[in-house]
Amino acid sequence: MSEILLEVEGLDKRFGGLHAVKNVNMTIARGEIVGILGPNGAGKTTMFNLLTNFIAPDAGKVVFNGQSLRGVKPHKIVTLGVARTFQLCRPFVGLSVLENVLVGSLGPRVHHPDLGERAMQLLSQVGLAAKADTPAELLSYGDLRRLEIARALAAEPELLMLDEPFAGLGSSEIEAISALIRQLHAEKNLTILLIEHKLREFMQLVSRVIALDFGEVIAEGLPAEIVSNPRVIEAYIGKQDPVAVVS
Amino acid sequence: MSGFKQLDKLSGAAGATALLLLAAAPLVFPGTYLIGVLTVAAIYGIWAVSWDFMSGLTGRENFGHSLFIGVGAYAAGFLNVQMELGPWWSLPVSMLLAMGFAVLLGFPTLRLKGPYFALAMLSAAVIMQRLMLIFWEHTGGEEGIQDIAPLIRNHLHYYWFVLALLGVITFLLGWLARSRWGLILRAIRGDEATCLAAGIPITTYKIVSLVISAAFAGLGGALYAHYQLQVSPQLFAVVTSVTIITMVYVGGMGTIFGPVGGALLLTLLTEGLRNVGEWRLMVYSVLLILIIFFLPDGVIAPLWRRLRVAVGGKP
Numbered sequence: 001m002s003e004i005l006l007e008v009e010g011l012d013k014r015f016g017g018l019h020a021v022k023n024v025n026m027t028i029a030r031g032e033i034v035g036i037l038g039p040n041g042a043g044k045t046t047m048f049n050l051l052t053n054f055i056a057p058d059a060g061k062v063v064f065n066g067q068s069l070r071g072v073k074p075h076k077i078v079t080l081g082v083a084r085t086f087q088l089c090r091p092f093v094g095l096s097v098l099e100n101v102l103v104g105s106l107g108p109r110v111h112h113p114d115l116g117e118r119a120m121q122l123l124s125q126v127g128l129a130a131k132a133d134t135p136a137e138l139l140s141y142g143d144l145r146r147l148e149i150a151r152a153l154a155a156e157p158e159l160l161m162l163d164e165p166f167a168g169l170g171s172s173e174i175e176a177i178s179a180l181i182r183q184l185h186a187e188k189n190l191t192i193l194l195i196e197h198k199l200r201e202f203m204q205l206v207s208r209v210i211a212l213d214f215g216e217v218i219a220e221g222l223p224a225e226i227v228s229n230p231r232v233i234e235a236y237i238g239k240q241d242p243v244a245v246v247s
Numbered sequence: 248m249s250g251f252k253q254l255d256k257l258s259g260a261a262g263a264t265a266l267l268l269l270a271a272a273p274l275v276f277p278g279t280y281l282i283g284v285l286t287v288a289a290i291y292g293i294w295a296v297s298w299d300f301m302s303g304l305t306g307r308e309n310f311g312h313s314l315f316i317g318v319g320a321y322a323a324g325f326l327n328v329q330m331e332l333g334p335w336w337s338l339p340v341s342m343l344l345a346m347g348f349a350v351l352l353g354f355p356t357l358r359l360k361g362p363y364f365a366l367a368m369l370s371a372a373v374i375m376q377r378l379m380l381i382f383w384e385h386t387g388g389e390e391g392i393q394d395i396a397p398l399i400r401n402h403l404h405y406y407w408f409v410l411a412l413l414g415v416i417t418f419l420l421g422w423l424a425r426s427r428w429g430l431i432l433r434a435i436r437g438d439e440a441t442c443l444a445a446g447i448p449i450t451t452y453k454i455v456s457l458v459i460s461a462a463f464a465g466l467g468g469a470l471y472a473h474y475q476l477q478v479s480p481q482l483f484a485v486v487t488s489v490t491i492i493t494m495v496y497v498g499g500m501g502t503i504f505g506p507v508g509g510a511l512l513l514t515l516l517t518e519g520l521r522n523v524g525e526w527r528l529m530v531y532s533v534l535l536i537l538i539i540f541f542l543p544d545g546v547i548a549p550l551w552r553r554l555r556v557a558v559g560g561k562p
Contacts, residue, residue, distance in 0.1 A: 054443070078446030086444070092437025094501075095430075102251075103434040106427055107446025116251065136437075155446055 345465025
């Protein structure tokens with residue numbers, strides 16, 4: 001078993017009467033690509049917000065790289081090496097594409113003599129170099145995703161958390177983003193945690209899946225095991241032939 | 248490449264030329280009237296550029312800038328008249344006092360979302376104005392503090408002093424705005440949650456920026472007190488803040504140089520509007536509304552950009 005990067009124990013959150021996340025346990029090893037799967041409202045984004053302390057959990061323990069994240073402010077978590085993207089792209093409106101990436105590297109974690117040069121490299125990596133001077137708000141949805149990923153990478157994370165990287169994209173863009181994530185994983189040995197409910201691309205991308213429903217982990221395992229897991233299928237479409245889910 | 252914005256030579260040269268022309272104006276058209284108008288214009292320039300640094304860059308509109316101005320001006324009055332200190336003490340003390348107020352107000356108010364920061368600052372300025380009346384035994388009430396000594400007796404020399412300070416402050420804030428610091432402030436205007444995701448402690452940046460903004464507003468207040476040789480609670484009035492905000496909008500919000508131009512233009516315009524007297528606030532408010540609707544980027548900064556491109560400068 002390789003080194004554990006993220007360990008979550010008994011994570012729990014209620015919003016009034018809604019039990020959004022119930023006693024979630026999981027571990028992520030360094031270098032893994034893990035996917036959190038679940039239908040809308042299953043608590044995936046809440047999980048992300050809890051892990052990055054954008055929302056404080058009611059109970060539970062999150063340990064990253066041997067350090068407890070309890071009470072650590074969201075911007076400090078980035079400094080420790082966890083960077084995230086948002087489900088709805090949130091670029092810095094009024095800033096150019098290059099400046100957007102540059103801001104990602106202005107935290108205390110990044111030490112580089114030429115941040116502008118580095119931001120340009122990241123833009124080439126995600127395929128946005130030609131649009132460096134474009135105002136971010138003029139980008140297409142697919143390009144905004146790339147920009148979000150480049151901005152997160154600028155913080156030099158050890159763990160990259162992607163909140164629905166395929167949401168709102170067409171199939172060719174999904175393939176391109178998928179390839180980008182794979183390439184990042186291969187080149188930088190980056191550990192990646194992603195949330196998704198678009199099944200096919202997701203299953204091809206990740207090495208391990210954690211399935212959530214109503215805030216609870218209902219299954220965990222290899223993609224092939226998850227797609228044939230009766231509880232997962234039930235959560236998604238009721239009881240039906242598993243082949244329908246992946247096709 | 249650094250990725251940060253550079254000051255283009257053309258803009259720098261234009262700024263320096265404008266400053267020299269302003270300095271030379273009273274020599275070409277002598278008379279204390281013009282010197283007085285230009286001194287007030289330069290002080291408004293300091294107020295506008297200090298407002299723009301915090302509120303223009305972060306998009307958090309401060310409707311209580313007059314509070315820092317009043318604090319600086321009253322500090323000058325107290326030190327000079329009540330405590331009988333030399334007038335030059337006013338400059339550092341007014342800055343420090345205004346910075347203190349910015350820390351006290353910034354901590355609770357800059358965590359507020361939406362329009363609440365603007366409202367909280369507006370209320371704070373109104374409260375300060377009331378306090379000046381309630382504690383009239385110490386503050387002089389409606390009358391304020393009279394017989395403040397001038398910093399420099401010669402009006403022309405004082406004008407040049409104020410103008411030089413305006414130049415230095417504008418250059419300094421312009422440099423900060425193009426630095427890593429300014430980029431972060433503009434990112435805060437873009438999206439606060441993304442800033443957090445990028446590892447940026449946004450509250451710290453907002454508070455420190457408000458403190459810097461307040462320091463120069465307070466300094467401008469002291470300069471104003473030593474020009475008028477008296478202070479009154481009117482300095483805290485909302486109309487002062489609205490006037491400054493209008494100047495910034497006319498100049499181009501978040502452009503640092505633009506608001507200085509806006510302040511100069513509108514102060515001179517106000518002299519032209521002297522006979523409308525009481526209607527000034529209305530004229531300003533209508534102007535502000537029209538500009539927000541039809542020219543959201545202001546007048547001066549976009550005009551300069553076009554001019555610069557026309558003569559072959561970078562866009």
